[in-house]
Amino acid sequence: MTANGSHDRSAEPGDLTGRLDELRDALREAIQEEPAPDGVGVAAILAEARAEDPPSRTTGRRTRPAPVATGAPRPWEGLIGPDRHAACLRAARDGDRRALDVLVAELTPLVWHVARGNSVGKEAAEDVxxxxxxxxxxxxxxLVEPRALVGWLITTTRREAQRSRRAGRAQLPLSQEVAEQLTSEEWLPEPQALMEDRDRMLWAAFVQLPQRCQELLRLTVLAGRVEYRSVADALNMPRGSIGPTRGRCLRTLRDRLEGEEGWR
Amino acid sequence: MNAMTWLDRALDRLVLELDPPPTALVDRVLFAVRRANRADRRN
Known part of the structure; x- marks a missing residue:
């Protein structure tokens, strides 16, 4: 114990310190495996990312140095959007595991919706x-440009989703009967979740839109975190066309709904 | 509120409410990433 009350880890033998670090990691993971109520898991990870001391390792096993002194502000604190993602990415490169946790917690919804927008079922989307x-x-x-992380994630998810779909098709011959089953099981939410007929009709019309429309509408729902610019780059669309294309998709959706009996 | 604005907001709500990532998915990913990280360090 040092004068300021912290443990002097450098006084411990290297092997023992390494073993302690591994046990600490395993304990944290075991705790995090326990299911948490809605929203609590991510909030806890982010709170931990802000509050917890960065790892201190003196074993010599680590090739990257732990960059942040105990109690120092994290480099991504106070930043938003691409600046925040880039700061997290740089910190993760330098060995700050909390930085990667923040990225996973904040951007997993984006990755999820890209996979789902590419016609991947829920179970397969988790694997993607x-x-x-x-x-x-x-x-x-x-990654050459850390600020382009969101674009990299969208592009990589789309490719992986396509690969997953191909693998799925290889395992399951797609007869008309199977296709109809997949549509209902993979895309429509559980019936009990659809509290109103209008929601049910809207969702049914949404899942019949062209895949590109579904993907774009899902991505722009997250536009608070994902800038239109990243969306445009990843979808190979001109940056000024995201808004108009989204508008056309919504009009198509409206037209389909207006043709439905009982919509008005 | 006109029809398009309503549609826009309703769709946002539906996507977020009816098709969110599973609660445990972040934990699952973190577990996998940390395990891979540890394996990298050992190698």
């Missing part, structure tokens, strides 16, 4: 999301 984050981990040092 995990695969994309593991791919980011492998490519941490190779």
């Amino acid at each position: 999301v995990q695969t994309v984050w593991l791919a980011l981990l492998r490519h941490l040092d190779r």
Whole structure:
């Protein structure tokens, strides 16, 4: 124990310190495996990311240094959008595990909706999301422009979603009968969740829109976090066309709904 | 509120309420990422 009350880890033998770190990691993961109520899991991760001390490792096993002194503000604090993502990415490259936690907590909804917008079922979408984050981990040092992280995530998720769909088709011959079953099971939410007929009709019309419209509408729902510019780049669309294209998709949706009996 | 504005807001609400990522998904991803990180460090 030092004069200021903290443990002097450098006084411990290297191997023992490494083992303690591993046990601490395993304990944290075991705690985080316990299901949390809606919204609490992500909030807890973000709160932990702000409050918890960065890891201190002196084992020599780590190739990257822990960059942040105990109690120092995290480099992404107070930042938003691409600046925040870039700061997290740089910190993660330098070995700050909390930075990666923040990215996963904040951007997993985006990755999820890209996968779902590419006609991937819920179960397969979970696998796609995990695969994309593991791919980011492998490519941490190779992303040339950290501010373009959101675009990289969208592009990588779309590719992985396409790969997942191809794999799914290879396992399951797509007869007309199977296709109808998939549509109802994979896309429509549980009936009990649809409290009103208008919601049910709207959702049914939404899932019949062209895939590109569904993807664009899902992505722009998250526009508070995902800038139109990143969406445009990832979808290979001119930046000024996102708004008009979205408007056309909404008009198509409206036209379909107005043709439905009982809509008005 | 005109029809398009209503549609726009209703769709936002439906996407967020009816098709959110599962609550446990973030935890699952974090677990996988940390396990991969540890494996990288060992190697």
